[in-house]
Every structure is written in structure tokens, then in C-alpha cells.
Amino acid sequence: MGDERATPATEPRIETDLPGEETKRVVEADDAVISPSSPRAYPLAIERASGVAVTDVDGNTFWDFASGIAVTNVGHNHERVVEAAKDQLDTLVHPAFCDYYSPEPVRLAERLVDLAPGDSPKRLFFGNSGTEAVEAGIKLARHHTGRHRFIAFEGAFHGRSMGSLSLTASKTKYKRGFGPLVPGVDHVPYPNPAEAEGPEDAIETTFDALEDLLRTRVPADEVAGIVVEPIQGEGGYVVPPEGFHQRLREFADEHGMLLIADEIQTGFGRTGEWFAMDHWDVEPDITLMGKGIANGLPMSAMVARSDVMTWGSGTHASTYHGNPVAAAAANAVIDVIEDEALLENARSVGTHLQDELRDFAADVDEISDVRGRGLMIGVEFTDPETGEYLGDLAEEIMHAAWKQGLMLLPCGESTIRFAPPLTLTREQAATGVDLFADAVAEAVAVMD
Structure with a gap:
């Protein structure tokens, strides 16, 4: 301890x-x-x-x-995280990971793809913030599926950059004055047991809305992915009823859509598992990571099944992604979570x-x-x-x-x-x- x-x-x-x-x-x-x-x-x-x-x-x-x-x-300034970042600062700060290679972020990527929900082989793209991970997920989903639409949830928060803001639906002030946003995003109710007659009613309300959406307004074969917070964050720390995520996985598979889990707030032990989807034993096609990943240093990641990460060289990158100082801190975070139970x-x-x-x-x-x-x-x-x-x-x-x-x-x-x-x-x-x-x-x- x-x-x-x-x-x-x-x-x-x-x-x-x-x-x-x-x-x-x-x-x-x-x-x-x-x-x-x-x-x-x-x-x-x-x-x-x-x-x-x-x-x-x-x-x-x-x-x-x-x-x-x-x-x-x-915890703030955990000594092992601080020491790891300091040690990395002494040797290398910026290797230009988008053009060259560096061992520390590669070691972190190996660990993150292993920790991400599900057993499928995976690959990873690093970012610098949660909203960058969301943007990467949007682009990958479009590129892989050849589709352009997305479904998200009322009350969701996914970030404030233009793509992630289009998915966000928690406060109107985030969107006022910034339109038009990225087109092709539709929202359905998140299953909130506190606002329903019971857990089953909450789930049925969501899936009734999904079916109605596909029946009346959105062709299913144009939807690249469903973006969901396993537990809603800014929407009210809402825990969905048991069975919701399993059914959402089945719905996505039925219609050829990717399931994209925004674990930016729920990840890295926050809910008592490495990632919240682990509570329901559901494997997303894409998992978005951020916030607790490096305990305060700017870093994020987008992890996808290897058979989904089909884009080629140069299609997406970032000057600062895979920063070794942040990666060293993130590796220390994983060590601390494991060693201190x-x-x-x-x-x-x-x-x-x-x-x-x-x-x-x-x-x-x-x-x-x-x-x-x-x-x-x-x-x-x-x-x-x-x-x-x-x-x-x-x-x-x-x-x-x-x-x-x-x-x-x-x-x-x-x-x-x-x-x-x-x-x-x-x-x-x-x-x-x-x-x-x-x-x-x-x-x-x-x-x-």
C-alpha cells in the first residue's frame, strides 16, 4: 500500500x-x-x-x-509518476514520434492494448487530449466503414473540438455560435433508471428511439458508429441498467456499425476496473482513453481492433503525439495502480x-x-x-x-x-x- x-x-x-x-x-x-x-x-x-x-x-x-x-x-504528484517523468526529461523530451520511433511510448502502447476491454488484437493511436482521441475515433470509423454518420446519446460529453462537439449533447452553451457542426450526428436517450419506471423501461426507451431513428430518418448503412460513454460523465454520472451495453453491442453488430466506447472519464481504475466496459464484459471496436492516463500530463489514446485500424501511413498523425515524458508518466500510473492494488x-x-x-x-x-x-x-x-x-x-x-x-x-x-x-x-x-x-x-x- x-x-x-x-x-x-x-x-x-x-x-x-x-x-x-x-x-x-x-x-x-x-x-x-x-x-x-x-x-x-x-x-x-x-x-x-x-x-x-x-x-x-x-x-x-x-x-x-x-x-x-x-x-x-x-493522487496529485504521486512520487513514482513524478520520478518517471523527471527521469525521462533528463534523456529525451521530443522524438517527433510521428516521424521517428521511441521506446517509451511503444512500451506504453503494448500495455494499453493489453489492458483495453476485450481479447481481440489491437493497435493504438496516441493523442494529447481526450477530444483528440474522439476526433481520431471519428476519422478511423469513417475511413474503415466508408460510412459518414454517427449515433450518440443525449446528455453525452465527448469534447469541444468540432467533431467531438457534434457528438456532445450535455449543454447548449457548448454549441451556441459554433454551427454548422459536423453533419450526420443523431442523438437518442441514454438509459437513465432514475428517469424511467424501471431498468427495463429505460433500456426499451433507448432502443425504441434507435429503431425509430433507423426507420424514419437515418439509413442504417450510412452509420459508421455508435459513440457511448459506458457511464455518463457530465450527463450526471448515470449508470445504465444491466444488459444495456450487451444489447447495444448486438445492435451495432446487426447493422454493421462500430461500437465506440468513450472511456476518457471512466478509464484507469475510476470505476473499480481498468475500464468501465469490463463491468459488462463488452468489447468495443474502438476505445477512447484520456484524463487519468498520465495523471495530469497531456496524453490520450484511441485503441481499435487491429482489423478496424485499416488506415494507411500519413492519414492521421500529430506533432506531439506519443510524447515520451507523458508516456513515462503513464507507464508509472499503470505500475502504481497494479502495485498498490x-x-x-x-x-x-x-x-x-x-x-x-x-x-x-x-x-x-x-x-x-x-x-x-x-x-x-x-x-x-x-x-x-x-x-x-x-x-x-x-x-x-x-x-x-x-x-x-x-x-x-x-x-x-x-x-x-x-x-x-x-x-x-x-x-x-x-x-x-x-x-x-x-x-x-x-x-x-x-x-x-
Whole structure:
């Protein structure tokens, strides 16, 4: 077990008003030079971090239960990841992997194609961000199938570049002012048990929509692929009913479509398995990876079955892809997850955290659902009388938690997401729930 799990980090400690004076100066400087398109959850200017603990420029210490948006899966600045990146920096930073060869990214690719869901032979393309992996998946699917259309899901988030944005359907503000987008993308409902009469009803709603789409608007033989998040991320940390992904695999096969799994947020142990599709024993044709792959260094990957990766030399590449520093960090991430038994920890501590949240939720009328797998957990807030989403309350809770020293982020219409590092201890989980409970009580009082 790693040091982070054996000795829990110092509890959150707030020593100044929030935001502090130094943070205010950083925010003011940021406002003058950084694009206003970059969203910020709250005025937090981070100076350093370790494990679950984050310290701002004013010396306040917070616990990051968002893991940098599910990126620092093995904890901030894990010493083995940092050491691996530093060692690589001493020898080679940029080999121009699109023109030459380099051992570190090749070693990583060998491991990733082995870890990706399914037993089929696979090949890999590296990118620098999640949205690049999505774009690569779109291009490969079109090239391999000779088809141009895609099916995605309502509530999905796949990125903000033009192709991935066309698949995204979580917030209208992402698309306003950027059209026309890539044509030929249609969306159907994601099976959300919380919005249906039961799991079977949720699945049937989705497949009824798929059948209607193919019957009335979209020729099946023009659809290159179905792009799906195994568990929806920004859409609300929605876990689909059992049997959904198996049936979606069958549907794709029936119509000659590729099944493309966006594992960018669900990958690298986040759900208690290497990839979320492993929970359902479903092999996608293409698996998209990012976020936690290198614990904070920019890297992503698109892994496809070898018989699908049929494009030729020069058809797709990137100057910085396969960067050896990021690859060294990613190799260290895999080592840490394996050596510190973090998949098992994510399952056991994740179950404990969900149990603690459900116990607390039993006494809060506004909490309508606690759901998730591993350490990917969502707590949803709705009006107990009308069932309407309480987005303003969720936002108030997020800010109240920050002032308590707990970093959380929202998702969906009115859900707070819990995505702490996979190194989280039961003690840290319990403390996090206590802080969350205080924030909920404060926010409910304010909203009343």
C-alpha cells in the first residue's frame, strides 16, 4: 500500500477568507489575459498538491474529491509518476514520434492494448487530449466503414473540438455560435433508471428511439458508429441498467456499425476496473482513453481492433503525439495502480463511500439518488414534491463545500460528482461525507 493510503493527508484547513488576497490577485491577472471561454468552478488558485490534498496560494488546504476532473487518479504528484517523468526529461523530451520511433511510448502502447476491454488484437493511436482521441475515433470509423454518420446519446460529453462537439449533447452553451457542426450526428436517450419506471423501461426507451431513428430518418448503412460513454460523465454520472451495453453491442453488430466506447472519464481504475466496459464484459471496436492516463500530463489514446485500424501511413498523425515524458508518466500510473492494488481499493472504498452517502441521503429530502461504480459517484438533488431538478441547490452546495475545504464539481442537471483519487482511504471518505453533509445543510438553509 502506498504512503497516501497508509497515512491520510492532513485534513482540510481554511486559514483565510475565501478567496484569499493572493488568490484574488491571481484571479485578477487571469481575467486580464486568459480567454473568458475557460470556465472556473470557484476562485481557487492552486499552488501545490499531494495525494488528495491541494494547497492554494494563500496557504489554505483543501481535499480534491474531483481529482482534477477524474485526471489525478493515483493522487496529485504521486512520487513514482513524478520520478518517471523527471527521469525521462533528463534523456529525451521530443522524438517527433510521428516521424521517428521511441521506446517509451511503444512500451506504453503494448500495455494499453493489453489492458483495453476485450481479447481481440489491437493497435493504438496516441493523442494529447481526450477530444483528440474522439476526433481520431471519428476519422478511423469513417475511413474503415466508408460510412459518414454517427449515433450518440443525449446528455453525452465527448469534447469541444468540432467533431467531438457534434457528438456532445450535455449543454447548449457548448454549441451556441459554433454551427454548422459536423453533419450526420443523431442523438437518442441514454438509459437513465432514475428517469424511467424501471431498468427495463429505460433500456426499451433507448432502443425504441434507435429503431425509430433507423426507420424514419437515418439509413442504417450510412452509420459508421455508435459513440457511448459506458457511464455518463457530465450527463450526471448515470449508470445504465444491466444488459444495456450487451444489447447495444448486438445492435451495432446487426447493422454493421462500430461500437465506440468513450472511456476518457471512466478509464484507469475510476470505476473499480481498468475500464468501465469490463463491468459488462463488452468489447468495443474502438476505445477512447484520456484524463487519468498520465495523471495530469497531456496524453490520450484511441485503441481499435487491429482489423478496424485499416488506415494507411500519413492519414492521421500529430506533432506531439506519443510524447515520451507523458508516456513515462503513464507507464508509472499503470505500475502504481497494479502495485498498490488501486482497482481493489476503488471498489472497496467506493462501496464504503456510497454507503456513507446513502445513509446521509436518507435524512435529506432533496437527495433523490446516489449512484455510481467504484469511485465515480453522483448525488442527485430534486424537489421532493415535484421531482424537478434542483440545479441552483447543487451549485450552492458545491460552493459551500469548497468553503468547508472540500473540492467537488457538478454534473448533469443537478448532480454533485464524487471522483476522489483511487488512493482514498475509508477515513478520508468518512471525513469527506461529513464535510459534504455540512455543506448540504448550509446550502439548503440558504435556499430556503
